[in-house]
Amino acid sequence: xxxxxxxxxxxxxxxxxxxxxxxxxxxxxxxxxxxxxxxxxxxxxxxxxxxxxxxxxxxxxxxxxxxxxxxxxxxxxxxxxxxxxxxxxxxxxxxxxxxxxxxxxxxxxxxxxxxxxxxxxxxxxxxxxxxxxxxxxxxxxxxxxxxxxxxxxxxxxxxxxxxxxxxxxxxxxxxxxxxxxxxxxxxxxxxxxxxxxxxxxxxxxxxxxxxxxxxxxxxxxxxxxxxxxxxxxxxxxxxxxxxxxxxxxxxxxxxxxxxxxxxxxxxxxxxxxxxxxxxxxxxxxxxxxxxxxxxxxxxxxxxxxxxxxxxxxxxxxxxxxxxxxxxxxxxxxxxxxxxxxxxxxxxxxxxxxxxxxxxxxxxxxxxxxxxxxxxxxxxxxxxxxxxxxxxxxxxxxxxxxxxxxxxxxxxxxxxxxxxxxxxxxxxxxxxxxxxxxxxxxxxxxxxxxxxxxxxxxxxxxxxxxxxxxxxxxxxxxxxxxxxxxxxxxxxxxxxxxxxxxxxxxxxxxxxxx
Numbered sequence: 001x002x003x004x005x006x007x008x009x010x011x012x013x014x015x016x017x018x019x020x021x022x023x024x025x026x027x028x029x030x031x032x033x034x035x036x037x038x039x040x041x042x043x044x045x046x047x048x049x050x051x052x053x054x055x056x057x058x059x060x061x062x063x064x065x066x067x068x069x070x071x072x073x074x075x076x077x078x079x080x081x082x083x084x085x086x087x088x089x090x091x092x093x094x095x096x097x098x099x100x101x102x103x104x105x106x107x108x109x110x111x112x113x114x115x116x117x118x119x120x121x122x123x124x125x126x127x128x129x130x131x132x133x134x135x136x137x138x139x140x141x142x143x144x145x146x147x148x149x150x151x152x153x154x155x156x157x158x159x160x161x162x163x164x165x166x167x168x169x170x171x172x173x174x175x176x177x178x179x180x181x182x183x184x185x186x187x188x189x190x191x192x193x194x195x196x197x198x199x200x201x202x203x204x205x206x207x208x209x210x211x212x213x214x215x216x217x218x219x220x221x222x223x224x225x226x227x228x229x230x231x232x233x234x235x236x237x238x239x240x241x242x243x244x245x246x247x248x249x250x251x252x253x254x255x256x257x258x259x260x261x262x263x264x265x266x267x268x269x270x271x272x273x274x275x276x277x278x279x280x281x282x283x284x285x286x287x288x289x290x291x292x293x294x295x296x297x298x299x300x301x302x303x304x305x306x307x308x309x310x311x312x313x314x315x316x317x318x319x320x321x322x323x324x325x326x327x328x329x330x331x332x333x334x335x336x337x338x339x340x341x342x343x344x345x346x347x348x349x350x351x352x353x354x355x356x357x358x359x360x361x362x363x364x365x366x367x368x369x370x371x372x373x374x375x376x377x378x379x380x381x382x383x384x385x386x387x388x389x390x391x392x393x394x395x396x397x398x399x400x401x402x403x404x405x406x407x408x409x410x411x412x413x414x415x416x417x418x419x420x421x422x423x424x425x426x427x428x429x430x431x432x433x434x435x436x437x438x439x440x441x442x443x444x445x446x447x448x449x450x451x452x453x454x455x456x457x458x459x460x461x462x463x464x465x466x467x468x469x470x471x472x473x474x475x476x477x478x479x480x481x482x483x484x485x486x487x488x489x490x491x492x493x494x495x496x497x498x499x500x501x502x503x504x505x506x507x508x509x510x511x512x513x
Contacts, residue, residue, distance in 0.1 A: 002117055003027045003045070007037035007063065008052040008079070020106035026113065034058030038066045046074065047117055048097075050109070053080040064095060075116045079104060127164040128172050135179070142182060144189035148206045151190065152257045154183055155500040159238050166375040181472065184413075184499050188471030191498045192448050195262065199278075199457050207258040209272040209409070213310060216256075216405050216507055221316055221346060226402045228341065229348040231273065232390070233266065234355035234495060235408035238374070240506045242382045246391060250398035251510035262448070262456065262469050263433035264410035264495050264502040266300055266355075273409055274303040274348075276310035278457035290459065300350075307348060320346035325353075331389030338396035351390050354381065358412050358493045368491075374414055377493070398512045407507035412493040415475040418486045419443045422479070426462060431475040431489055432496030435467045446474040448498050470497035 004026050008014060011030045018028045029044070031037050035058055037051065049067060053060035064076055075097040097116050100108055141154060158180050165173055198205040207215055213229075220227045235243075237257075244253060260269045261278065268279050271290075275282050283290040286309065289302040304322040311318065321344050325331045334341075334349070341347040357380065361367045371377040385391055397404060415431065420442040427436035435458075441447045450456045450467040458467060470476060475494055477485045495502050 001025060001027045002047045002113070003029065004048050004050065004113065005029045005031065005037060005040055005044075005046045006050040007031045007034060007055070007060075008050070009033060009055045010052075017104070017106045017109060021109060021113075024110060034060070034063030034066075037063055038070070041067055041070050041074070048113055049074060049076045051076055051078055053078050068095065077112055077116070127161075128169060131161050131165060131172070131176070135175070139179065139182070142179075142186050144186050144193060146186070146190060148190075148194070148259070151187060151500070152206075152504055155237065155504045158183060158500075159241070162374070163238060163241065163378075166378075184472045184501075187500050188448065188498050191262075191471075191503070195448075195498075196455055198259075199455065207256075209258070209261045209269050210276050210278055212258065212273045212407060212507065213276055213307075214314070215258075216407075216509060217346070218311075218314055218316060220403050220405075221318070224345075226342060226344065226400075227346050228397055228402050228404045229346065230390075230393075230404065230406045231270065231348070231350045232354055232406065232408050233270070233350060233352045234358050234410060234412050235506075236411035236501050237504065237506050238378055239354065239381050240406075240408075240508070242378055243385050244508075246385065247394055247510065249513075250395060251404070251512055253508055253510050255506050255508045258407075258505055258507055260410045260503045260505055262450075262498060262503075263430070263467070264497060265430065265433060266409060268458075270300050270303065270350075270409035271306060273407075274300075274310065275306035276313070280454060280457045280459050282306070283459040283461075303350065304348075311346075318345045320344060320348060322348045324350045325389070326356075328389060331393075335389045335392040335396065338393050339400065342397060342400035342402050349393075353384065353388070353390070354408075357381065357384070358495070361493055394510075400512065402512070404510040405507065406510065408505050410495050411499075411501045411503070411505060412495040413473055413497065413499040413501045415470075415492055415494045416473045416490065417446070417475070418477045418490065419446045419470075419474050420479055420482065421468065421476040430496050432470045432494045432502075433467060434476060435461075435464045437463060437465050439466050439468045441468060441476070443474070446471055472499060 004021065006014070006018070006028055009032050011032050018030060021028055029040060029046070031040060033055055037049070041049070051060050051063060060078060064078070067074060067076060078096045078099040079102060080099055081102050098112055100112065138154070138157060141150060146154070158176070161176055162180070165176055198208065217227055217229055247253060261272050262268070271282055272278060277285065279290070286306070289306060307320070307322065311320070321341055323334050325334055357367070361371060371380045394404070421434060422440045423434060423436040423438070427439060428434045448469040448471055450458065450469065451465070453460050453464060453467055456467070475489055477489070
């Protein structure tokens with residue numbers, strides 16, 4: 001039986017309301033002043049509090065503050081005689097859950113109570129009903145011949161359903177997980193069919209990694225705007241949806257999408273963004289810069305120079321600033337100087353925390369415990385962003401005359417299925433992609449084969465003659481010590497492969513309000 005505490009110095013005049021609510025199944029505790037309300041809350045557990053704003057002695061606002069100090073999450077509804085601005089501000093600020101204007105009638109109280117106490121359940125039920133109605137229509141759109149624009153819409157819909165149903169019925173969540181897997185299976189076939197045509201310059205292809213600056217940054221620079229470019233390494237679309245509400249109060253936000261090139265890994269996709277070139281072209285035009293970038297542990301140490309060369313080729317003669325934030329200490333130093341960066345025509349920032357979190361989860365039992373699934377992983381990312389120096393940077397830039405472009409180089413996928421792969425000792429060690437000589441895999445349907453790397457605009461270091469890219473949620477294991485590595489890497493987040501989560505990426509343009 002839900003328990004309501006009702007504090008009003010004229011509570012005797014509200015007996016008809018109390019009787020009405022008791023008949024509806026609520027337990028009501030009436031008190032006549034703020035002191036008694038605080039005393040009761042310190043001793044008893046309540047589901048909701050109705051609080052008269054104007055009471056003798058401790059008034060409603062003071063009582064509210066003391067209630068929130070005892071139970072910050074307890075819903076409190078303020079009952080007031082007038083729609084004062086301060087009450088509305090408290091409601092908007094979240095100090096109170098709602099407010100009602102006197103006189104109130106019993107049905108108002110009933111509806112407000114049900115809305116506050118049952119909102120989560122009602123919203124979950126509504127979402128479940130809507131998803132089930134749309135299930136067949138969505139499934140019918142999922143097939144290898146689906147257009148690349150429609151794949152973006154499908155991914156967005158599935159991601160939004162995943163968030164909406166995250167705390168709902170386990171059976172329904174499994175239905176959605178199966179549909180997501182079906183979509184990635186067909187998406188892998190789609191990429192296998194279409195990707196090589198994109199590399200040939202197909203006019204109907206999507207925007208790809210090398211074109212990010214040309215599409216979103218350079219036109220702003222040509223209009224003499226100051227541009228702050230942020231690349232959040234390994235940020236998936238669902239994580240962007242977590243970050244976006246924290247920025248919406250400060251910026252107008254326009255979100256588009258692009259496709260990462262393959263492999264969806266830092267040396268390829270991120271270098272392609274900063275160079276404005278495909279990896280094979282970087283190797284051909286700037287061989288000294290590519291060799292260092294080939295190793296992921298190098299952390300792409302030539303991005304700044306590649307960006308300078310791209311701007312020169314585009315005829316944009318300007319000095320820019322570049323920062324790579326690998327830890328909180330560096331982040332704080334950069335955040336403290338954000339006003340200085342905003343005076344530049346272009347400042348580019350690479351923020352590595354999300355990628356670090358992804359890799360740490362593979363090696364840390366604590367992080368695996370904190371983030372056992374995709375939903376929990378989002379929650380961990382959310383908790384970090386709220387207190388991050390990255391959010392401090394954005395808030396500081398909200399006070400400046402700048403345009404911000406935010407994107408990522410690739411996403412990540414939760415890898416749940418292994419497949420054996422065969423190659424020589426020089427084969428790359430990555431879990432979602434490999435390059436080498438005559439690579440083979442046990443399950444051909446789990447792999448996208450690139451037998452002629454030049455056709456995919458990929459380099460051929462040391463006699464490499466093919467690449468293989470994992471589809472869906474597969475990861476590669478060598479036959480040697482198979483079970484050891486199978487168990488080590490199962491259910492870890494990885495990148496480098498061909499999945500919607502890794503390839504379909506947000507790119508947002510923000511302007512201060």
